[in-house]
Amino acid sequence: MTARDIAFVLRCSGAGTLAYALASILGLEHPVWASISGVIVSQEELDQTKNATFWRLAGTIVGILVSVTAGSLTASTELSVAMQMGLSIALCAAIVRRWPDLKVAMWTAPVLFFARDPNVSLLTIGYWRGSEVVLGGLTGAALHFVSARLIFNLENRTPKRDA
Numbered sequence: 008m009t010a011r012d013i014a015f016v017l018r019c020s021g022a023g024t025l026a027y028a029l030a031s032i033l034g035l036e037h038p039v040w041a042s043i044s045g046v047i048v049s050q051e052e053l054d055q056t057k058n059a060t061f062w063r064l065a066g067t068i069v070g071i072l073v074s075v076t077a078g079s080l081t082a083s084t085e086l087s088v089a090m091q092m093g094l095s096i097a098l099c100a101a102i103v104r105r106w107p108d109l110k111v112a113m114w115t116a117p118v119l120f121f122a123r124d125p126n127v128s129l130l131t132i133g134y135w136r137g138s139e140v141v142l143g144g145l146t147g148a149a150l151h152f153v154s155a156r157l158i159f160n161l162e163n164r165t166p167k168r169d170a
Contacts, residue, residue, distance in 0.1 A: 053155045074092075
């Protein structure tokens with residue numbers, strides 16, 4: 008195993024663990040989403056991690072906005088939660104047809120609708136899930152940046168010669 012292989016393994020494990028711990032400390036409702044996001048954004052190359060982080064966060068925000076809007080507009084109707092969720096997924100899918108990298112928006116809707124306590128507003132649920140995902144994504148990206156810097160410094164350290 009190379010230093011880059013070890014760094015990848017440690018970075019992924021660290022991102023999932025640290026994101027979960029931070030979300031727990033902050034009292035977020037489902038810290039597992041922070042952990043999942045920390046691992047999802049952790050890619051092989053730093054540019055890939057930056058890209059994955061951007062689209063993960065953007066897709067989550069789009070999914071939350073669409074789901075909260077659709078859920079709020081249909082709350083007083085006879086539509087079941089499944090129908091509200093289906094409408095949200097359909098709207099997100101239409102957006103994803105134009106911007107495929109936002110595909111996480113489509114699975115944000117089921118997460119919001121089915122992890123919901125009926126006594127808590129969809130807006131509040133969206134805020135909590137969004138907070139968890141943003142925390143996890145930024146944690147994963149930060150660990151990658153730090154590890155990339157450390158590896159760069161290790162690889163470019165020149166041995167000192169005795170005079």
